[in-house]
Amino acid sequence: MFGEEDGKVVLAEHGRWIASLRDDARVLEQRLRGLERRVATLEANLAELTKLYGKLDLALGALSDELARLGSRVDALIGLYRGVKSGRRRG
Secondary structure (H helix, E strand, C coil), X not given: CCCHHHHHHHHHHHHHHXXXXXXXXXXXXXXXXXXXXXXXXXXXXXXXXXXXXXXXHHHHHHHHHHHHHHXXXXXXXXXXXXXXXXXXXXX
């Protein structure tokens, strides 16, 4: 059906396809390695941000408690001031 020349042409074309596929596979492998490095960097950054968030959450909780404590002291002082101003004392 095919002559010897036709067979050589087909083999040459297949060889070019295979070479092209190998090149594409190399490029894809390089890109995947780069992507793996970027994902690893992202994971490390997220781990650091998670630690920082935990510390900030604790600090904000402590500040909120401190503000509530100071607010109650201010309320008590305002009550005393109003009692003195009106001439009455609150117990």
